[in-house]
Amino acid sequence: MIGEKIQSADWKSEKHVPVIECPDQVKADEVFEVKASIGKEIAHPNTTEHHIRWIALYFHPEGDKFTYEVGRYEFNAHGESVQGANQGPVYAHHSVSAAMKINRPGTLHALAYCNIHGLWESKQEIKLA
Numbered sequence: 001m002i003g004e005k006i007q008s009a010d011w012k013s014e015k016h017v018p019v020i021e022c023p024d025q026v027k028a029d030e031v032f033e034v035k036a037s038i039g040k041e042i043a044h045p046n047t048t049e050h051h052i053r054w055i056a057l058y059f060h061p062e063g064d065k066f067t068y069e070v071g072r073y074e075f076n077a078h079g080e081s082v083q084g085a086n087q088g089p090v091y092a093h094h095s096v097s098a099a100m101k102i103n104r105p106g107t108l109h110a111l112a113y114c115n116i117h118g119l120w121e122s123k124q125e126i127k128l129a
Helices: none
Strands: 018-021 032-038 052-061 068-074 095-100 106-114 118-128
Touching: 018 106, 018 118, 032 052, 032 106, 052 095, 068 095
Parallel strands: none
Antiparallel strands: 018 032, 032 095, 052 068, 052 106, 106 118
């Protein structure tokens, strides 16, 4: 099962774990901001050889069977160029912002993929006010 391959840890001590920044409680059907990033406490490399390729956000409503994809954000520039690795003019940064609304409480999941160290997840419960 793929779920067995997803790693998790405290983002304060592990540079691969996505950090979710959003309210713990929101009003039903009211738009709120979510930020997901990597390396808030410990920087993650962003090189041609070692980088975060994508971050995806999912929401699982409390008591629901299914999880819903909120968005997937790919980072495609890691210093690659015709001059060689890490010689390029642009590097994407592994941080995303999204706006969403919910009408039920549930859990927001952030999943990130490191090209060398695989899949990492974090989650945050969101209640309704």
